Amino acid sequence: MSGNDAICAVIPAYNAERTVGKVVRGALSFLPTVIVADDGSTDATAEVAKEAGAQVVRLRDNRGKGHCLRLLFAEARKRGFEAVITLDSDGQHDPADIPRFLDAHRHDPGAVIVGSRMADEDAIPVHRRNSMLVARFYVCLAANRYIDDTQCGYRLCPLSVVESIALFKDRFVTETELLLKVGDSGIPIRSLPIRAVYLPDQRTHFRSVPDVAAISVYVISYIMVKWAVESCRPGEVNTYKGPGSGRDRFFLSPAMDRAFESLMVLTCMPLSALYCALYFLMRSLLGFRVFEGLKGCGIPVGRVFLSTMMLPLLLGISIIDLVGNRVGLRPGLTSRFVTKWYPNLWK
Numbered sequence: 409m410s411g412n413d414a415i416c417a418v419i420p421a422y423n424a425e426r427t428v429g430k431v432v433r434g435a436l437s438f439l440p441t442v443i444v445a446d447d448g449s450t451d452a453t454a455e456v457a458k459e460a461g462a463q464v465v466r467l468r469d470n471r472g473k474g475h476c477l478r479l480l481f482a483e484a485r486k487r488g489f490e491a492v493i494t495l496d497s498d499g500q501h502d503p504a505d506i507p508r509f510l511d512a513h514r515h516d517p518g519a520v521i522v523g524s525r526m527a528d529e530d531a532i533p534v535h536r537r538n539s540m541l542v543a544r545f546y547v548c549l550a551a552n553r554y555i556d557d558t559q560c561g562y563r564l565c566p567l568s569v570v571e572s573i574a575l576f577k578d579r580f581v582t583e584t585e586l587l588l589k590v591g592d593s594g595i596p597i598r599s600l601p602i603r604a605v606y607l608p609d610q611r612t613h614f615r616s617v618p619d620v621a622a623i624s625v626y627v628i629s630y631i632m633v634k635w636a637v638e639s640c641r642p643g644e645v646n647t648y649k650g651p652g653s654g655r656d657r658f659f660l661s662p663a664m665d666r667a668f669e670s671l672m673v674l675t676c677m678p679l680s681a682l683y684c685a686l687y688f689l690m691r692s693l694l695g696f697r698v699f700e701g702l703k704g705c706g707i708p709v710g711r712v713f714l715s716t717m718m719l720p721l722l723l724g725i726s727i728i729d730l731v732g733n734r735v736g737l738r739p740g741l742t743s744r745f746v747t748k749w750y751p752n753l754w755k
């Protein structure tokens with residue numbers, strides 16, 4: 409296979425009978441193959457996708473988006489494809505953008521291309537936007553580079569890149585895990601502006617509290633490990649060295665991983681203070697180039713650690729906003745706090 413024939417579209421889907429047919433037909437106008445993973449849907453998702461022309465892999469039980477993405481990557485590889493374009497099944501990703509992904513891939517075949525809804529920032533509900541901005545701050549830190557929209561699932565991924573990392577996390581965390589590890593391996597990541605589609609009757613499987621929390625704790629635990637490695641290895645920027653390295657070392661089982669994440673969340677404040685002290689001590693007094701990954705990020709290194717120490721305050725402010733919104737006041741404190749403490753890095 410060569411050119412566009414070596415690329416297929418993959419769609420993880422769960423109870424998406426209303427929308428998946430249109431997405432499949434749209435993708436098939438630009439790519440010869442579309443594979444849908446029907447994740448134990450209780451509606452006619454599989455039948456609708458098949459009817460529209462997709463090849464369908466069916467799961468008996470619902471296992472979540474991340475599990476299906478891993479399955480789809482493996483399925484595409486088994487069928488001889490070299491890269492995949494991942495799209496959501498709910499119609500939020502316009503297949504008409506596929507040619508632009510293919511174009512970007514032709515210019516940079518080794519890079520992961522990530523869609524970005526940020527040019528259309530106002531179309532994104534404010535609570536989602538704030539969590540996207542905080543996620544961006546930390547994912548960019550872990551990936552050592554600017555990524556416009558770290559939470560967008562519309563991506564082109566070369567399968568050789570996917571295979572160079574290990575994906576352990578599930579549900580909505582997997583896509584973040586992929587970006588962290590790809591970026592922290594030194595593999596290029598490019599952003600491609602796309603339209604943000606939020607339909608008035610949009611259904612969501614994304615749970616604002618547990619899913620945002622799961623992504624946040626994983627990212628925090630990743631960055632704590634990364635900074636530990638950077639503090640011991642002067643001059644090192646990319647700390648992920650393939651499956652089993654860095655943060656992967658703490659994935660002994662899902663339960664152990666959760667315990668490790670809890671420990672990291674509880675200790676991220678004192679750890680950040682320690683890293684901050686180490687940075688000034690090692691750099692200023694001893695002349696070691698530690699925390700090189702933070703070099704040129706656009707804000708002073710001490711402030712990066714300070715932002716992490718501010719995380720409990722961010723949580724408190726978000727709760728005040730949530731309660732305020734419920735009683736009809738619109739304090740809007742979170743947006744201001746996020747803009748001040750979690751700015752764009754490397755932009």
Ligand SMILES: Nc1nc2c(ncn2[C@@H]2O[C@H](COP(=O)(O)OP(=O)(O)OP(=O)(O)O)[C@@H](O)[C@H]2O)c(=O)[nH]1
Pocket residue numbers: 419420421422445446447470471472473476495496497498499500561610611612613614
């Ligand atoms: N296989 C599988 N895919 C899922 C599951 N939940 C969501 N997805 C896929 O992930 C996409 C994104 O999930 P959404 O629930 O729309 O979440 P989101 O797009 O991040 O958030 P919204 O902006 O609120 O729609 C869906 O369109 C599906 O394609 C699931 O349980 N299993």
Ligand SMILES: [Mg+2]
Pocket residue numbers: 496498500611612
């Ligand atoms: Mg959606």
